[in-house]
Amino acid sequence: MSSSTEIIKRDFPGVDDSVLDYVNGILEDDDGFNDCDELYEAIGDLLQGLAFDKPEESIRQTCEQLFDLIQSKRVDAPTKNKILNAPINIADLAAEMDNVTKDMKSIWVVERNGPNKVDSKKLEKAEQKIQQKIEKRQENGKVGQTIVPKQQTATASQVINKKDSKLESKNQNRSMDIRIENFDLAFGEKVLLQNSDLTLSYGRRYGLVGRNGLGKTTLLRMISEKQLKIPEHISVLHVEQEVTGDDTRAIDSVLECDIERTRLLSKEKEILKLVNSGNSDAKLTSELSEIYAKLQLIEADKAIAKASIILRGLGFSADMQERPTKSFSGGWRMRLALARALFSKPDLLLLDEPTNMLDIKAIIWLENYLQNWPSTLLVVSHDRNFLETVPTDIIHLHSQRLDIYKGDYKQFEKTKNEKLKAQRREYEAQMAQRAHVQEFIDRFRYNANRAASVQSKIKMLEKMPELKPIEKEIEVKLKFPDVEPLNPPVIAMNEVGFAYDSGVRIFDKINLSGTSDSRICIVGENGAGKTTLLRIIIGQLSPQSGNVTLHRGLRVGYFAQHHVDNLDMNKSCVGVIEEDFPGKPQEEYRRQLGSFGISGPLALQSVGSLSGGQKSRVAFAKMCMAEPNFLVLDEPTNHLDLETIDALGIAINKFNGGVILVSHDERLIKLVCKELWVCGNKTVQSVEGGIEEYKKAVLREIESSV
Template sequence: MSQFTDILEREFPAIDNELKDYVEGVLCGSLEDFESCDDIYEAVGDILQSIDTGKSEENIRDLCDEFFNIIKKNTKNEVRKVLNAPVNIAAMAKEMENVDKNMQSIWLTTKDGGSKVNSKKLEKAEAKLQQKQEKRQDVVKSAVAAPVKLQTATASQVLSKKNTKMEQKGTNRSMDIKIENFDLAFGDKVLLQNANLLLSLGRRYGLVGRNGLGKTTLLRMISDRQLAIPSHISVLHVEQEVVGDDTKAVDSVLECDLERNRLLTREKEILATLNSGVQDTKLSTELNEVYAQLQNIEADKAVARASVILRGLGFDADMQQRPTKSFSGGWRMRLALARALFSKPDLLLLDEPTNMLDIKAIIWLENYLQSWPTTLLVVSHDRNFLETVPTDIIHLHSQALEAYKGNYEQFEKTKTEKLKAQRREYEAQMAHRAHVQEFIDRFRYNANRASSVQSKIKMLEKLPELKPVEKEVEVKLKFPEVEPLNPPVLALSEIEFRYKDTDPLPVFKNVNLSATSDSRICIVGENGAGKTTLLKIIVGQLTTIHGNIISHRGLRIGYFAQHHVDHLNMNTTCVGVLAELFPGRPDEEYRRQLGSFGISGQLALQSIASLSGGQKSRVALAKMCMADPNFLVLDEPTNHLDIETIDALGRAINAFKGGVILVSHDERLIKVVCKELWVCGNRTVRGMEGGLDEYKREVYKEIEAANS
C-alpha cells in the first residue's frame, strides 16, 4: 500500500487523508479485480480527475497504468496452488449416488422434512411483484413517450333576453360590462360555475387567485368574445408579442391608432389630387373636415405620447428608431404593452404585465395606470403592483368570482374579517342545531311535549344550511436538505466580459462577487444591464478570459433560467419531464420530488401543456432540484407564481442550508430573503449599502429627471 501512497502524495499534494485511504482501498485488489489499466481508470479515474482538474485524461491514464503494473507485480509474487489434472464434478456426483445411504456426501445435501416454503405462495408472490414492477415501468414509460391529448377551454353562458334585444337593435350604449350566469371549464375541469362579472367604466380591477384556477383562461374567453360583451366595446388583450419586421418601434406603436392612420392617409390622397391641378370644392371641404378631426383627436401629439410610453418602458431614443425584428421576445412583449397603452381600448386586459419589466419600468407603469381612463382588468401576482394600481379586487376561488372594493391590502383585511364572521356564524348555528336536536331527542316520545317537539323539528328544517368555511391549503415548497460548504464557496475576481472580442465596450468589467452557504444575494438593475449574463458566467454557461472564478470542489449549482419554463417538453407529463432527465428511478421518487413543489396527486400525471404558468414554474423548480444542488442561482423565479407561492418560495429560500444568488424584481421577495443587494448598471456590478429602499430612491430620482 505504501507504493500507492507514495504515488498519490507525489502526484496530488493536496489530497486529503479520507480520499487517499479510499483510493488505496480500491487499488488493493488483484488481477481478478482489474484485468487492465482501463478497469482501474473506470474505478478511480473520475475521482483523481476531480482532485486536480489541471491534469489531462492522458495523465490520469498513465497513472492508472503505473498502478496496474504494481498490482500485476504483487500478484506474481503470491504463492498459488494448482490442481494436477482437471476435475469432472458431474462424474464425481454420479459416483456418489451409489454410495452407502448412511454416508454423507458433499455433493448431495438433504434436509429433513423437505422444503418449508410453500411453493404456490412463493410463485404467487413472485408473480405479484413482477406485475407491480411492470406496471411501474409502464407508467414511467407512458409518461415519457405516450402522446398527450391537449385539452381546450370552453365557456357557456345564459344570455338575458333584454340585453340580447338591445344588442340586436343597437340601442345598448352602456360602457359597463356585465357578464352573468356563465360557466368556464378546461377539459374536464370546471373552473367557474354560475359566475357573475361586473366591470364598471373607469374602474381598475385586479384578478387574483391560486395558480391553475383559471385566471388566464377567463381573460382569453373575454378577449375572444366567447363570453358575451357588447359589440360597441373595444377589447384588447396583451398576450402575444409583436411580430418582428422592418417597422420602427415608434411607428409600430403609432400604427395602433387606426383613426389617426385613416385620416392621415385620406389627407395625403386629397392633397395629391389637389396638387395635380384638380379643382374640386368638395375635396377642399373634406380636407378641412379631416384637419378638424385630426385636431380633435390631438393627432399632432401622438408621436410625443408614443415616445413617452416607450421611454417609460425602457426604450431610449435610439431603440425607438430600431426595427421591431431587432428586439428579443421580452422587448417585443414590451412593445405589445406600449401599443395597448397607446391605443386606449374600452377594456384593457393585462396578464402578468410586470413579468417582462425591471423595477424602474414597473414603477413607471404603476404611475401610468393610476390615471387609466377606461376599464382595466389585470392578472398580477406582484403584491406591490396590486396595492398600487387596482381600485377593486376580484377573487377567484371555489369556482366563483367575489368582488372587493379597494386594493390588495384592503382585500386581505376584508376577506380575513369575512371568513372569521362566516366561521363564527357557522359555529353558532351548529351549536344551536345541537341544542335543539338534544331537546328533540329528549322529549320525542313525551306526549305532553309533542307540539313543542314538532315545532322544533320544523324550525330546524327552515334553518338555512351553512357550509363550513374552507380554509385554503398553505403552499409549501421544499428545497433539498444539504450540508453547508466551508468557505470559500464561490468567488469572482475582476471579471470582464464581452460577447465578441470585436465589441467596443464590455457588457461589464471589474466585477468582484463572493458567496458562501449563508449568502442571500439579490441582483437588480435595468433590463439589458447584464444580470442574466452574470448568472450564466457563474454557472459556467458562458466563459470569460478576463478575471478568475474560484469555486468549492463540492459545489453543485442548481440553475433556474429566466425562460426555464419554455424548455419543458409540453407533450409529456410532469412525471415524464423528470423521467426524461433522470431515467431509471422509481416512479415514487418522481412523484415525491414533484410533491415537494406542490405538484401532487393527479396533477403530476397531467400534460405540461395543460398546466398554468405557475404550475409549470413549479415543475421547472422540481426538475432543477432533482440533482440535489447545494447552491441555487435563480433568474426571475417568481414569474407566473401566485402570491401564496411567492411567499412559500421566500420561506423555502430562507430554510435552505446552501447559498442563493437571485435575480428578481419582486419587491416582497427581495425584502424577505435579501441580505446583500447588488446593482447591475453602467457596465459593472456594485453593492448597494442601503438595500432595496436606497435603490428605489435612485430610480425615482431618475424617473423625475427624465420627466422634467
C-alpha cells in the same frame, strides 16, 4: 457454481451466501422477466444495498448480464414434465413451507457488520416490486404502452340577458359597463367557474387574484375571444402575443395603433399627391380642410410625443425607438405590445402578468401610469406591490366562484379575513344550536307530554338554513433539498471583464463572491447584464479577463428566466423529470414533484395543460433532482401566485446552501435579501439600504426625466 453466482460474486466480492441464495431464487423461480428494466426493478435496490458506493449504471450493467443469462437458459432449456411418484399431504407441505418462510425471514434480522449489511426495507421493497410487476402484466396487455397526456381546451357557457340582447340587436345599448351573468367556465373536464357573475364598471381598475391553476388566464382569454359575450360596441384589447418583428420602427408600431389617425394621415397623403400633381379640384381642398380639422380634434400632433413617453417609460431609449421591431428580442416585443395597448386606450384593457417582462424602474413607471387609466382595466398580477398601487377593486377567484371586494389588495386581505371569521363564527354558532335542538329532540322524543314541543323543534331544525363549513385553502409549501453547506469561498469572481462578440462591453473588473450563507438579490434595468452575470457565474459564458473560482464540491441549481418554455408541453410532469433523470422509481419522481405542490393527478397531467405557475413548480422540481447546494435563480417569480411567492421566500431562507437571485418582485426581495447588487454602467455595485434605497433612486430618476 452457476453462472449467475459467478457474476454476482465477481461484481460484489464478499457477498453473504444467504443474500446470494435469495437473489438466485428470484432469478430462477420468477415466471420470466420481459426486459432488463423489470429485472432491475426486482433486484436493483437489493444489489445497491450490497455496495452503497457503486453507481447506478454499474448496477444496471450487472442486471443486463443476468438478464442475458436468463434469456439464454430459456432458449436452451428442454421442456420437463414432472410426474408425482407418491401422494402428497397438502397440510404437511404447507407447514413445511411456513417453516421455510420463517427461516428465510430470520436471515434478514441478523445484525451484521461491514459494508455488506442488507437493509431490510430495501429487501421488502424488492419483494413488493416483484408483486407489482406480476400485477402489471395482468392489466389487459397495457404493460409497456406509453400513455400520451391528452391536450385539453377551455370552454365557456353563458345565460344571455334578454333585455340586453334586445338592446344589442337594435343597436341601442350604449352602456360602457360590462355584465357577464350566470356563466360557467371549464378547462377540459375541470370546472373552473360555475354559475358565476362578473360586473365591470366603466372607469374602475380590477385586480384578478387567486391560486395558480384556478382559471384566471383562461377567464381573460374567454372575454377577449368573445366566447363570453359582452356588448359589441365595447372595444377589448388583451395583451397576450408579442409584436411581430419586421422593418417597422418601434415608434411607428405604436403610432399605427391609432387607426383613425393612421387613416386620416393616409388620406391626407393621397390628396396632397393629387394637388401637387396639378389637380385644382375645389373638392380636394375642402376635403383636405376637413381632414386637418379632424386631426386637430383628435390631437394627432401630440401622438408622437405620447407614444414616445410610453415607450421611454417601458425602457425604450430614443435610439431604440427608431430601431425596427425585428431587431428586438421576445421580451422587448412584449413590451412593445404593452406600449401599443396603452397608447390605443381600448374600452376594456386585459393585462396578464404585465410586470413579468419589466424591470423595477419600468414597473414603477407603469404603476404610476395606470393610476390615471381612463377606461376599464382588468389585470391578473401576482406582484403584491402592484396590486396595492393600481387596482380600485379586487376580484377573488376561488371555489369555482368570483367575489369582488372594494379597495386595493391590502384592503381585500383585511376584508376577506374578517368575512371568513364571521362565516366561521356563524357556522359554529349554528352547529351549536343544531346540537342543542337535536339533544332536546332525542331526550323527549318518546315523551307524550312533550310531543308538541318535539314536533316544533323538528320543524325548526328543518327550516334552519344549512351552512357549509368554511373551506380552508391548502397551504403552499416548497422544499429545496437538504444539503451540507460548503466551506467558503464557494464562488469568487476576480477582476472579471466580459464583452459579446459584437464588441458590446458588459462588465469591467468585477469582484464578487458568494458563500453558503449568501442571499444575494440582483437588480437593474433590462439589458444591464443581470442574466449575463448569472451565466458567467455558472460557467455558461467565459470571461475575457479575470477568473471565476468555484468550490470543488459545488453543485449549482440554475433556474433560467425562460426555463419553463424549455419543458416538453406534450409530456406529463413525471415524464418531464424522468427524461433527464431516468431509471428511478416513479414514486421518487412524484415525491419530488410533491415537494413543489404538484401532487396527485396533477403530476400525471401534460405540462401544456398546467397554469404558468404550475409549470414553474415543475421546473423547480426538475432543477432540484440533482440536489444542488447553491441556487442561481433568474426571475423565479414569473407566473407564481402570491402564496407561492411567499412559500418560495420561506424555502429560500430554510435552504442550507447559497442563493443568488435576479428578481423584480419587491416582496420576495424584502423576504430573503441580505445583500443587494445593482447592475449598470458596466459594473455591479452593492447598495447600502437595500431595495428601499434603490427604489428612491429610481423614483428620483423618473421624476427628473418627466
